[in-house]
Amino acid sequence: MSPATPPTTTITDSTLFQVSSSDNFIPEDQTASRDNDNQCNRALTAILAAEDGFPEPPSDQPQWLELARNVFEVQPQRISNEACGGGLRWQIFPFNAGYDYKDSKYHCPEQPPSPLVKHSALSLTAVPSRI
Numbered sequence: 001m002s003p004a005t006p007p008t009t010t011i012t013d014s015t016l017f018q019v020s021s022s023d024n025f026i027p028e029d030q031t032a033s034r035d036n037d038n039q040c041n042r043a044l045t046a047i048l049a050a051e052d053g054f055p056e057p058p059s060d061q062p063q064w065l066e067l068a069r070n071v072f073e074v075q076p077q078r079i080s081n082e083a084c085g086g087g088l089r090w091q092i093f094p095f096n097a098g099y100d101y102k103d104s105k106y107h108c109p110e111q112p113p114s115p116l117v118k119h120s121a122l123s124l125t126a127v128p129s130r131i
Helices: 007-016 036-051 064-078
Strands: none
Touching (some): 036 064
């Protein structure tokens, strides 16, 4: 019987499986179907890993803050000013069902911005504090 895989290895491997060659949590096999909130949730996982001192990925892999930064650098380019005062659509691509939905849990102006958006280690000045 082989020894059990340490939990940190399993979590790291599972998270890194979703990274992609662009290091932004849009895997090549899911490019057409990936949505903004799933991408953001994975970036928040990376921020939490960095903040809580979770072991960094192997040196040949992108590190936690780099992964989160990559997501939060591309998502502002997708902000739509149509309806709800602006924000991210649920889906990235217009051919996906749900493209007309806005993801208010992250970006609706009626809700204050998440404090994670202002994470100092990420220098996310490109992300507006209010959309």
